[in-house]
């Protein structure tokens with residue numbers, strides 16, 4: 656019982672923190688709504704960070720999710736934030752509070768993850784950094800709601816059932832907005848963005864790993880330009 660009470664109190668405190676966070680969050684969300692696409696990037700060599708950010712920005716997307724799947728992620732994000740202060744730069748694949756701390760130190764404007772980690776969410780709420788954890792089931796959505804979060808990543812969007820699944824899962828939760836990611840590309844993004852409760856979609860199709868590894872920044876700039884055309 657005591658344990659239950661402690662947990663409830665703590666969730667209430669976190670909900671208050673989520674409200675305090677709302678103004679920063681509103682700025683990030685407004686920018687996400689504007690760009691409509693969040694390029695998901697995997698950087699193995701921090702030297703690629705700035706030219707990659709330039710290719711995305713010149714292609715029309717001043718936004719990126721730097722995934723914490725590589726050793727270079729923190730340094731890559733730090734360089735992007737330092738050299739491109741106008742870019743909306745988030746950290747992705749944030750699986751631990753330590754990675755969230757590293758992302759915050761690097762200058763991340765927001766944090767996303769493939770799944771719902773209470774420890775990562777708590778860290779972000781306690782440290783005033785917008786967080787959009789991944790959800791895929793009603794149970795995940797309700798765990799996020801209990802923390803006061805109302806913008807959630809829907810991952811993995813296409814393998815989980817795509818737009819039809821998202822319509823079904825979002826029906827009971829009209830207070831929640833989603834950022835679908837996973838298997839999204841130029842041919843299916845329109846259907847997601849047509850949904851009123853979709854803020855933006857994440858995707859790696861304009862900057863796949865092999866193009867980054869090959870330093871094919873012109874190709875990434877062109878694919879980004881085409882992606883922007885599709886959602887215009």
Ligand SMILES: O=C(O)C(=O)C[C@H](O)[C@H](O)COP(=O)(O)O
Nearest residue numbers: 747748768769836837838858859
């Ligand atoms: O790591 C995270 O935080 C995630 O949520 C997963 C990524 O966003 C997807 O792996 C991108 O998926 P693709 O566009 O299909 O390559």
